[in-house]
Amino acid sequence: MPKDGGIGASTKRREDVRFLTGKGRYTDDINIRGQAHAWFVRSDVAHGTLNKVDVAAAEAMPGVLKVFTAADFAGVGGIPCGWQVTDRFGKPMLEPKHPVLAEGKVRHVGDPIAVVVAETLEQARDAAEAVEVDISELTPVLDMKAAIAADAPKVHEEIGSNLCYDWGFVEENKAAVEEAFKNAAHVTTLELVNNRLVANPMEPRVAVGDFDSAGGMHTLYTTSQNPHVIRLLMGAFVLGIPEHKLRVVAPDVGGGFGSKIYHYAEEAFVTFAAKTLNRPVKWTSTRSEAFISDAQGRDHVTKIELALDKDNNFTALRTETYANMGAYLSTFAPSIPTWLHGTLMAGNYRTPLIYVNVKAVFTNTVPVDAYRGAGRPEATFQLERLVDKAARELGVSPVELRRQNFIKPDQFPYQTPVAVVYDTGNYDATMDKLLEISDYAGFPARAAEAKARGKWRGFGVAHYIEACGIAPSNLVGQLGARAGLYESATVRVNATGSLSVFTGSHSHGQGHETSFAQVVAEMIGIDAGQIEIVHGDTSNTPMGMGTYGSRSLAVGGSAIVKATNKIINKAKKIAAHLLEASEADIELKDGKFSVAGTDKSVDWSGVTLAAYVPHNYPLESMEPGLEETAFYDPSNFTYPSGGYGCEVEVDPETGKVEIVAFSAADDFGNIVNPMIVEGQVQGGLAQGIGQALMENCVFDENGQLLSGSFMDYAMPRAEDVPFFKVDHSCVTPCTHNPLGVKGCGEAGAIGSPPAVVNAVIDAFHRAGRTDITHIDMPVSPARVWAALNG
Amino acid sequence: MYNFEFVKPSSIAEAVKALAEDGAQPLSGGQTLIPTLKQRLNQPDMLVSLTGIAEMKGIKAEGGALVIGGATPHAAVAAEAAAHYPALAALAGNIGDPAVRNRGTIGGSLANNDPSACYPSAALASGATIVTDRREIAADDYFQGMFATALDEGEIITAVRLPIPQKAAYVKFNQPASRFALTGVFVAKFADGVRVAITGASNDGVFRWAEAEAALSANFAPEALEGLSLSGDNMISDLHGTGPYRAHLCKVLAKRAVAAA
């Protein structure tokens, strides 16, 4: 019987009541009495010397309080980077300065030069037009391979090179990998581009700074996925504000997909300006501004090679990737093409030898950082395209070549050659499930029917692995992270038995308020309605690391479990006292404490009341009250995996690709709320399909963004995606977290792009066009037509 | 947006008078104009709204033609033209999204003459007459290249008269991002011949494909276009498709339009 609450129930999302009825409270809904408005003057050229910024005329305009330039930030630190990668030769990456406002040079279209703060937004915009900016244009650095030539113009002269790092992983394996390629019976090679994406969350970024001059207290309201990290980075590294004088609030946040993880200049600006002007200062990004100031995603150029023996076993894998960093290092940018990408290159396979080389390059483009999946989609795309290509070259079924090389269920835990240890998984099971739900056996009949209509039908498979539940702090510390990646929770039980749970995770659409409450309700055996989940405010939640990397339930949920267990242990002691029994005999079931083997019991609220009205209470041995905090640091990543199948129809006349069916068989370990999981997968699939067929962030030869609005940047819409078949009945629970959960937030975006492109190539091949072995994303009608007629 | 004055006249005469002022500009559905104002790309002193003028709204069938008021929104055309001119109604019903169709108007679309807009192809293929506050202009003379028309300063489109063909169809291939026409072909068959108008493709804006018209006038069947082709040389080339791709689409879509008519 389906449950109507607790773990495993498809409880409707409680937060949707406010989101769907207009009662959500987003950052832009926050208006503080007396607030002034900020408008950023941004560079309209990609690369140039900033000769002069004259603000005199602008400052004389009506309503203008002040126009800020780099000079105002002379005593202030730059925007820090949160991860230091060490290169192949043991040297730290090159780390250029990232000023709050451009100093001496502008480095991408959108680079902030000056900020007007005025009484109204219109006055600020009017005055912004009067700011005189004198720039001498320089040749923009755009192509990554050309950028690392010795004589190329430099994005940052002071670091001497556009090569941020040249990373090799596992460097010690390099020679052995080369040897394996020499001895290979077959080598498959693929060169590809992983297209740059714009995150485009529904809600653009907003920052409101407030300053209480009497108490010296700063408050920043911001659209962030991790308010504590912003407090730490901005407080300690940029503005020098100690934590106890800085409160960061991220209220309802309308999506982030990674782009709201980072600390941005606009946040530091409003915080700084609020104190300077002694006025609250608000900035709301326009959609056009978001296109040139939010960190973007992907943008890799890769060559990947697979060596196989005569029996089609994978013997070695080698990659060379150029990863675009953009003009500055965004908060976690260096880690994405390295530790979140190289460590995934084993995929689901037993490839014994792997070598990954990544060259991270500065260019005069918008900075690039994590975007849903972050490094793992790039790894999965190249690997799953390559395996498909190998199968076609060898004349074997792409499904069977994968199966043959899968890590088998009895081989877990599995040590990969790229550092990570997979705890559990069953890839044959998810592949079987995929073939079942997608009716793989019936595909030839469907293809024949499509052919009669003049359409080329193709079936594409991809099987992915991801490393989620980020991350063991000591491990990531060794890898260069400048932060811990544990999570925190405080469980406060109120006197009459209801609970407030304060989590360091942050929900910006994921449904934490619902699923976290389900976990606690299950543990105590009370109604989920008794539990409130509180997040997003550094003034009331314990220091946490926020939400990204499919970590919230696996890491944040585990912290909640830990804290709730502490609560239950203490409550049992109180119950033992009240029931005059031994603590060891107390059982908690359905919200009732009873003495084993007797009919003596006290219910949950009887115990909680005793904790706060301690008249009959063991005060000599125990403090009153019922509130516990826990920090959970995972001992390993979690490894969700799954098989994805995409069925397309290609219109050979126009080149249009239609996705006619899409099936996903995932193993997310245990599931807390199946409905929420299904929604997360559907959203991820839509974004992955967007990348595969539609989305493309393109700069022209001058570094101008050509796809700078929704008129040219193609976002997927409902009509572009089919009804998804989503299954998560294959379960191999995670062995190292208390819930046995693995995380599901990114899977859809990771597994779907290669499935889509494999399906298109399959359609080509079935139609006799075996000459076309790859097509770069987005697989737009024009590109398909060009491939067919090129 | 910069500040501007706003007037909402209730007659064509009042509107024309208001538009005689320096810096005055007509505002119809605002679906094109308001976004440009928000981006501060345009700075009119005064906007003269046309949507309160009853004589510029509505659809009526008159002597084998459909007369549509210049301020009639796309949604009204989609609903009310269906019985008379289904291909035109279908075109209107496929412009933008419901909000755009409820606000955007036929007059605004024809005045703007976006090279990727849908209505210009219908007007040209139908051999429509553009009726203004001061004269009547044949569609063949009206469209003068991308965003360029025969309208004079301050002249407004009060109505459009579209002869109703025996058979017609519009096939639009969406630009993936904007969903305007990457290329769109309108084919209309009249007793005295076939007209084929193409939008979205040419650097010169909407145009008639003379060879296709001749071939289809002789034989109104998709096969009639088989041997024809257009050059991609003067076609729009952008992120979403090259000139040769658009030239290719013109033929594919023309054939599909003939089949659908």
Ligand SMILES: Cc1cc2nc3c(=O)[nH]c(=O)nc-3n(C[C@H](O)[C@H](O)[C@H](O)COP(=O)(O)OP(=O)(O)OC[C@H]3O[C@@H](n4cnc5c(N)ncnc54)[C@H](O)[C@@H]3O)c2cc1C
């Ligand atoms: C999201 C979106 C999607 C769209 N998709 C499509 C599409 O798929 N196909 C398509 O064809 N169009 C599309 N459009 C454009 C839409 O059809 C507009 O409504 C149309 O281009 C302009 O009509 P309007 O009434 O809104 O004109 P306005 O925006 O009010 O005016 C446009 C211009 O015409 C002038 N003008 C307006 N009315 C008159 C008149 N009667 N006489 C003289 N000058 C006048 C104005 O001064 C202005 O310069 C889309 C628009 C949007 C916002």
